[in-house]
Amino acid sequence: MNSVGERVGEAMHRMADDVRPGTTMSERVRHRTRRRQVRTAGGVTVGFAALTALIVFSAVGLRHVPPEPTPVPAEAPTFANVPAGWSQLPAPPEVRQDGTFVWAGDHLMDLGGTIPGSSSPTTSAYSLGPVGDGWSRLPDAPLASAGARAVWTGSEALFFGVGPDGWRGEAFDPAAIRWRILPDPPIERRDAFMLVWTGSELIVWGGGSRTGPPDRTGAAYDVGTNSWHRLPDAPLGLNQGQAVWAWPRMIVLGSLLDESNAASTKTAVGEEYDPRRNTWQVLPASSLSPQADSVVAMGRTVLAWDYVAQSQTGLFPIGSAPAQWRDVVEMPLRPTECYPDSAVVENDASPEAFAWLCGQAALWDQSRAAWMPITGAPTEGFRTDAPAFAAGDVIGAGRIVLLPPVGDHDWTTWAYRPPSNAPTAAEVAPPTFLAAVGWHTVSTSPDPTALEPNSDLAAWAANVPFDPADLAAAGNGHVLTVAGIPERTMRSLGADDVLITAWLPPGTQPLASPNVNFPTSQLPPLLSTADVAESWEGQVAPNVPEYRIWMTVDGRFLDVRVYFGTRHPSSGVLAAAQAELDRLRLPPT
Amino acid sequence: MDSGEERRLDELYRRHVPEMVRLAYVVTGDASVAEDLAQEAFVRVAGRFGHLRNRDAFGAYLRRALLNLCKNHFRRRDTERKFLSTESEPGSTHPQEAADTTYAVRSALLSLPVRQRAALALRYFEDLSIEETARALGCRPGTVKSLTSRAFHSLRVRLSEEEVDPA
Numbered sequence: 001m002n003s004v005g006e007r008v009g010e011a012m013h014r015m016a017d018d019v020r021p022g023t024t025m026s027e028r029v030r031h032r033t034r035r036r037q038v039r040t041a042g043g044v045t046v047g048f049a050a051l052t053a054l055i056v057f058s059a060v061g062l063r064h065v066p067p068e069p070t071p072v073p074a075e076a077p078t079f080a081n082v083p084a085g086w087s088q089l090p091a092p093p094e095v096r097q098d099g100t101f102v103w104a105g106d107h108l109m110d111l112g113g114t115i116p117g118s119s120s121p122t123t124s125a126y127s128l129g130p131v132g133d134g135w136s137r138l139p140d141a142p143l144a145s146a147g148a149r150a151v152w153t154g155s156e157a158l159f160f161g162v163g164p165d166g167w168r169g170e171a172f173d174p175a176a177i178r179w180r181i182l183p184d185p186p187i188e189r190r191d192a193f194m195l196v197w198t199g200s201e202l203i204v205w206g207g208g209s210r211t212g213p214p215d216r217t218g219a220a221y222d223v224g225t226n227s228w229h230r231l232p233d234a235p236l237g238l239n240q241g242q243a244v245w246a247w248p249r250m251i252v253l254g255s256l257l258d259e260s261n262a263a264s265t266k267t268a269v270g271e272e273y274d275p276r277r278n279t280w281q282v283l284p285a286s287s288l289s290p291q292a293d294s295v296v297a298m299g300r301t302v303l304a305w306d307y308v309a310q311s312q313t314g315l316f317p318i319g320s321a322p323a324q325w326r327d328v329v330e331m332p333l334r335p336t337e338c339y340p341d342s343a344v345v346e347n348d349a350s351p352e353a354f355a356w357l358c359g360q361a362a363l364w365d366q367s368r369a370a371w372m373p374i375t376g377a378p379t380e381g382f383r384t385d386a387p388a389f390a391a392g393d394v395i396g397a398g399r400i401v402l403l404p405p406v407g408d409h410d411w412t413t414w415a416y417r418p419p420s421n422a423p424t425a426a427e428v429a430p431p432t433f434l435a436a437v438g439w440h441t442v443s444t445s446p447d448p449t450a451l452e453p454n455s456d457l458a459a460w461a462a463n464v465p466f467d468p469a470d471l472a473a474a475g476n477g478h479v480l481t482v483a484g485i486p487e488r489t490m491r492s493l494g495a496d497d498v499l500i501t502a503w504l505p506p507g508t509q510p511l512a513s514p515n516v517n518f519p520t521s522q523l524p525p526l527l528s529t530a531d532v533a534e535s536w537e538g539q540v541a542p543n544v545p546e547y548r549i550w551m552t553v554d555g556r557f558l559d560v561r562v563y564f565g566t567r568h569p570s571s572g573v574l575a576a577a578q579a580e581l582d583r584l585r586l587p588p589t
Numbered sequence: 590m591d592s593g594e595e596r597r598l599d600e601l602y603r604r605h606v607p608e609m610v611r612l613a614y615v616v617t618g619d620a621s622v623a624e625d626l627a628q629e630a631f632v633r634v635a636g637r638f639g640h641l642r643n644r645d646a647f648g649a650y651l652r653r654a655l656l657n658l659c660k661n662h663f664r665r666r667d668t669e670r671k672f673l674s675t676e677s678e679p680g681s682t683h684p685q686e687a688a689d690t691t692y693a694v695r696s697a698l699l700s701l702p703v704r705q706r707a708a709l710a711l712r713y714f715e716d717l718s719i720e721e722t723a724r725a726l727g728c729r730p731g732t733v734k735s736l737t738s739r740a741f742h743s744l745r746v747r748l749s750e751e752e753v754d755p756a
Contacts, residue, residue, distance in 0.1 A: 004741050004748075009713035011694035012615045016714065019620050021610035021627070025602040032632045033598065154599075248620060300621050473657065482633075484661060488727070539702065 020248065020276055022199025024154035027105075027398045028346050078107070078129030082400050082415045086376055089413040090134050091405055092126050101404040102150035102157050103397040104174060106130035108404065108413075109138070109157050111172075112145035121146035125172065128413070142179050143170050151197035153223060158182070158202050160195055169202070169221065186228050187219045194243035196250050198275060200224060203250055205231065205273070208239045210259045215239070220275070234280045236271050240290075246297035249274045251283070251316065253304050255290030263290035268306065270295075272316060272323075286312055287328050294340040298351045298366050305355060307340050309333040311364070311371070332373035333360045343396035348422035348449075354401045356394045365421050374416070422448045429587030430457040430480075431502045431558070436583055440465055445479040456483035461580050462499040464489065491540045493565030498577045502584055503559040518552040524582040525549040525560045527574060534567050543567060549581075554589050598635060605648055606631050609655050615710045616659045618699040626662060630655040652715075652725050656707050663703045697747040705740035708733055 025033075082089070092099070092110045098121075099113030107129035112122050121144035126135045145162035152158075160169040160182075167189035169182030185204060193207035198220075205218030214237020219228050234252075240263075241254015253270035255263040268290045270283040289306040296303050305311035309331040316323045338358040344351050345363075353364035354374075361374035395402040403414040428451050430443040443459040445451045458480065460466065467488035474484035483503065490499055502525075530547035539546070547562040562577050569577075606627050613623035634651045698706060704726070711722040712733070723730045 004744055005713055007694050008698065008709050008744070011698060012710060012714040015615050015618075015695055016611035019611055019614045019623060021607040021624060023603045023607055025599060025606075026628070029602070029628050029632055030598070033635045247624060299625070484657065485664060487657075487660075536702075539704070 018276060020200070022247070024199055028351060031346055031398065078131065078133065079397065079400055079415070082417050084417045084419045087415045087417070089402075089415050090128065091411045091413050092128070093135050093137075094122075094124060094126070095405075095411050096122060096124075098146040099404075100145060100148040100150050100159060101395055101402070102152055102159075103395050103402065104152045104157050105154065106398075107174070108395070108397065108402060109150070109172070109174075110135075110404065111141055111150070111157075111159055112148060112162070114146045120144070127174070138172070138174075139177060139179060141170055141172070142181055143168060145170075149193075149195045151195060151202060153197060153202075156223070158197070158221070158223075160185075160202065160204055161193075165189060171223075182221060183226065183228060185219045185221070186230050187217045188215075190215045192239050194238075194241065194252060196243045196245045198245055198250065199247070201275065203231070203243070203273070203275075205243060205250070206234070206238050206241070206252060208237060210239055210257050210261075213237070214256050218273075231273065232278060232280060234271055234273065235282050236269060238269075241268070241270075241293060242295045244295050244297045244302065246300065246302050246316065248276060249316070251295065251297065251302055251314075253283075253286065253288075253293055253295045255293075257290075261291070265290055268293045268304070283314070283316065283323050284325060286314075286325050288312060292339045294342045294355070296342045296344050296353045298344055298353060301366060303342075303353050303364055303366075305331060305340060305342065307338065307357065308335040309357065311355075313369075329371065331355065331371050332362050333357050336360065341394040343394045343401050345396050345401050345416075345418055346399050347418055348420045350421065352418055352421060354394060354396070354416065354418070356403070361416070363418055367421060367423070374418075423451075424448060426587075428457060431459040431504060431584060431586050433459055433461040433500075433502075433580060434583040434585060436580065439463055439580055439583075442466065442471065442475075442478075442480055444483055445475065445481050447479075450479070450481050452482045455481065457504040458483035459502045459584070460486050460500065461502075461583075462486070462489060462497070463576065463580075464493070464497045464499075467492065487540055490544060490563050493544060493563060495564075495566045495569075496573055497565045498569075498573060498580065499563040500577065500580055500584075501561050501563075504586070505557050505559055518550050518557045521551040521553060523553060523586065524578075524584055525551060525558070527562065527578050527581065530562065553586060556586070556589070558586065560584070601635060601647060602631060605651050609651060612652070612710055612715060613655055613659060615698075615714050616656070616703065616707050617662060618695075622662060626655060626658045630658055649725065652711075653727065656711075656725060659707060660703055693748060694744070697744050700747065701740050701743055705736050705743070708736035709740050712737060 096113030096115055100111045102109050107127050110126045114121055123140040123144045125138040125141055127138050128135050143163040145159060148159045148161035150157055150159045155175065156171045156173045158169060158171050162168050162170050168184060171180050171182060187204070190207045191209060194205050196203050201220040201222050203218060203220045206215060208215035216234040216237040218231040218234065220231060221228050238252060238254040238256055240257045241252055243250055243252040250273045251270060253268055255265055255268055257263055265285065268286045268288040270286065271280055272283060273280050286304060288304055288310060289308050292307040293304055302314040302316060303311060304314065310328045311331050312325045312328055314323065314325045333355065336358045340355065340357050342353050342355045345354050350367040352366060355362045355364065359377055361377045363372045363374055365372060393403060395404065400415050400417045405411045405413060425446055425448060428448050429446055432443050433439070433441040435441070439461055441459060441461045444455060444457050466486055470486040470488050475481045486499060493499060526549070527547060530549045533546045533548065536546045543566055544563050545567050549560040551558050560581070564573060609627040609630060610623050613626045614620055617623055617626065630651055634647065634654050698709065707726060708722060711717045711725055717725065719730045719733050722733045726733065
């Protein structure tokens with residue numbers, strides 16, 4: 001029989017085998033990292049506060065921190081200067097129909113298509129960016145294409161649906177400036193197939209004609225082994241729909257239409273494929289129209305919408321918890337007889353979904369769970385029948401959305417940059433403690449640009465100085481930019497010491513409904529009502545109890561926790577803690 | 590950012606983040622949370638310390654930031670759990686159904702306090718020494734021994750029906 005330690009190790013390694021994290025940094029992570037680098041570097045050069053932080057970091061063991069003196073640009077030069085709103089970018093030098101555009105990390109690639117008046121696919125390829133103001137010619141592709149689909153892997157653009165029969169793949173590596181041809185896929189050609197990049201594999205799935213049986217087959221191309229493998233057949237076949245990668249599974253949503261455009265289901269339906277288990281699972285039916293849908297993934301949330309301008313977000317938990325579509329939300333668009341399309345665009349607070357419906361546009365702000373109309377679209381109002389706005393034309397390109405040309409009319413590339421969705425100062429106003437002799441207090445930053453996205457709004461108070469490492473870990477020493485826990489301070493509390501944290505938990509404000517666990521009350525929080533835990537998850541030391549006071553104040557949840565250095569604080573210490581709680585203030589609603 | 594810096598950032602990500610996702614998954618038991626936390630840790634550490642000359646130090650800082658985020662995650666989850674108890678949200682996600690022989694151990698692991706679980710993960714998943722684990726958790730080596738000892742005790746109690754021998 002193994003020891004517990006060995007069994008623990010074995011169980012943990014088996015657990016870890018369940019996850020197959022991608023090795024490619026997402027644009028969102030890259031952007032946030034750059035922002036932090038810029039902030040850190042700028043602070044070090046100009047700010048005493050940051051200098052203090054640097055000293056603190058050194059004190060905790062950092063010995064090699066050459067500060068980066070020059071702020072780095074957050075975007076490729078070609079696209080960094082695109083202002084908020086709509087902009088016109090240079091069009092590709094060759095007018096072609098059915099060309100394939102793909103965002104390749106820092107530049108836009110354009111491949112193939114047919115010259116107007118000709119039915120012959122071409123092999124020419126162009127790049128807009130990453131440097132310069134115009135398009136540049138790339139080496140010709142080995143296989144001609146028209147109407148291919150493409151994904152960006154982080155190092156290569158993979159094009160599928162190329163070649164004489166339109167059922168092959170080719171890849172371009174911009175760093176090596178080199179093309180290669182992919183092996184033949186192990187599944188038969190079909191129309192309306194769906195394509196996603198999983199982080200390590202290209203999945204080609206579904207589609208099929210409207211006159212024959214649905215095609216439930218698919219295959220995955222592994223770039224690491226340069227080989228394909230078949231997927232198990234899906235439970236549902238869909239010949240109209242979209243696929244999206246919502247880590248760690250592919251979500252497909254759509255319908256099965258016949259030659260009269262009649263759907264086999266009343267609403268759009270979907271299923272998910274999990275590459276880790278190589279299994280499919282049918283999702284609950286949505287409430288959306290089965291005629292034309294678009295779907296995007298923003299983190300763990302999937303947003304789907306249809307041509308009659310209604311949307312739903314979906315929660316698809318991993319494991320045994322049930323998948324669920326949330327209530328339908330009306331969009332600020334007019335229902336229009338054309339295919340919807342959408343793309344994810346990065347923004348300050350959280351990614352947003354850009355929705356495009358034949359010249360009308362709207363933006364889904366995930367952080368506020370709301371749609372906003374986008375006015376001034378360049379083609380608004382007169383493109384209701386144009387094939388240029390069929391699915392596949394909207395490309396998320398980091399902080400902007402690109403609408404490259406498709407037909408031979410209006411040979412123009414449009415770009416849209418959403419306004420910042422960073423929270424306002426009022427939205428990030430933290431709780432505070434009034435100053436009092438003998439007490440040390442600190443709150444999260446009221447500066448929306450300094451506060452970490454999704455950080456809790458919090459305040460700390462203690463009748464002992466905060467450990468500098470706690471302040472350094474959660475902020476710059478003067479304000480908190482991340483609502484961490486003053487763990488070191490907490491760990492060193494003595495019998496007469498008190499530490500208080502007060503939070504306004506994010507994501508629950510404003511309240512949708514009353515909650516019995518957060519009874520409606522008024523300030524101050526009363527220690528006499530606290531739920532006392534002598535042993536609690538993450539307890540820093542056995543002598544530190546946690547007094548929890550959860551309440552609803554002016555329609556907001558307030559989470560207050562009080563820590564002492566003993567399980568049996570004296571009446572004097574309890575009174576001192578209550579006096580500090582009396583000094584807690586919340587920002588105006 | 591020049592292309593050299595971009596490549597360096599990409600290399601740091603490729604080298605460290607997948608392993609951090611696995612570590613976070615072992616600690617949190619939630620795959621999507623694990624990826625979020627690992628990416629958040631990378632943003633914070635690469636944002637501040639991306640220019641470390643000593644590459645090994647980057648991994649140590651990343652691991653420590655990740656474990657702090659795991660602890661914060663559980664603290665926040667406390668509140669969310671309370672909030673959700675009267676809402677119609679689906680239950681929290683769990684990693685696996687009882688499909689393999691180690692399910693009982695997994696289940697017992699996920700019932701441990703997060704610091705004990707983190708200590709076990711560092712010792713028996715990351716194969717760190719007691720001293721390295723202490724540095725990652727920001728505590729003394731004696732505390733690591735105490736955390737693992739208490740964790741083993743809890744596991745033995747929970748797994749007693751599984752006929753687990755003492756370590």
